[in-house]
Amino acid sequence: DAKTTQPTSMDCAEGRAANLPCNHSTISGNEYVYWYRQIHSQGPQYIIHGLKNNETNEMASLIITEDRKSSTLILPHATLRDTAVYYCIVRVVSGGDMRFGAGTRLTVKP
Amino acid sequence: SAVISQKPSRDICQRGTSLTIQCQVDSQVTMMFWYRQQPGQSLTLIATANQGSEATYESGFVIDKFPISRPNLTFSTLTVSNMSPEDSSIYLCSVGRGTGGNEQFFGPGTRLTVL
Numbered sequence: 001d002a003k004t005t006q007p008t009s010m011d012c013a014e015g016r017a018a019n020l021p022c023n024h025s026t027i028s029g030n031e032y033v034y035w036y037r038q039i040h041s042q043g044p045q046y047i048i049h050g051l052k053n054n055e056t057n058e059m060a061s062l063i064i065t066e067d068r069k070s071s072t073l074i075l076p077h078a079t080l081r082d083t084a085v086y087y088c089i090v091r092v093v094s095g096g097d098m099r100f101g102a103g104t105r106l107t108v109k110p
Numbered sequence: 111s112a113v114i115s116q117k118p119s120r121d122i123c124q125r126g127t128s129l130t131i132q133c134q135v136d137s138q139v140t141m142m143f144w145y146r147q148q149p150g151q152s153l154t155l156i157a158t159a160n161q162g163s164e165a166t167y168e169s170g171f172v173i174d175k176f177p178i179s180r181p182n183l184t185f186s187t188l189t190v191s192n193m194s195p196e197d198s199s200i201y202l203c204s205v206g207r208g209t210g211g212n213e214q215f216f217g218p219g220t221r222l223t224v225l
Contacts, residue, residue, distance in 0.1 A: 041219075041221075043202050043217050043219050044214075044216045096206060097204075097206075098155075100152045100153040
């Protein structure tokens with residue numbers, strides 16, 4: 001599976017959009033981009049995934065660049081409850097388990 | 111989504127003892143996994159629990175230390191054997207749903223402290 005690079009930490013003001021970047025320059029054509037988050041003391045929570053097109057669901061939007069070498073997870077109106085570690089994972093759709101990196105610690109501030 | 115429960119939610123154990131962690135899913139799933147999360151660290155895959163056959167372990171993890179059972183498609187156990195303080199971690203069960211386990215859902219975790 002391709003390796004991902006994320007900033008160690010980010011801050012965001014409550015009510016503003018949180019934009020979390022992820023670099024995956026060695027991604028293969030059959031690999032998807034997945035995002036999970038882990039709120040303190042809980043198991044990771046699935047957020048969204050995509051292949052090449054931008055995706056949106058009730059939690060977030062995923063923007064993947066045309067060359068697929070990077071992506072951005074967007075939380076449109078961050079709340080204090082969005083404070084968590086966010087993981088960007090790249091893997092093939094039949095890859096079974098998820099391989100977690102260090103992730104980005106997002107702190108939403110009042 | 112899948113509803114996953116783990117027992118116990120936390121435990122404090124003595125060095126040299128063993129603890130068995132249970133993972134129960136509310137529906138049949140093909141893929142089940144066990145992860146470890148050491149303090150302040152990310153998740154590390156221990157093994158894939160295979161129904162009806164031996165688990166598939168990742169590098170650095172062995173069956174004698176982390177025996178796993180998967181008697182059916184909704185249940186699995188992980189045993190942490192002959193524990194030492196270095197085994198103090200959160201242990202998480204996860205299941206894969208959809209094509210190739212496209213979406214993974216995680217249990218709440220078991221917080222283990224070894225004295």
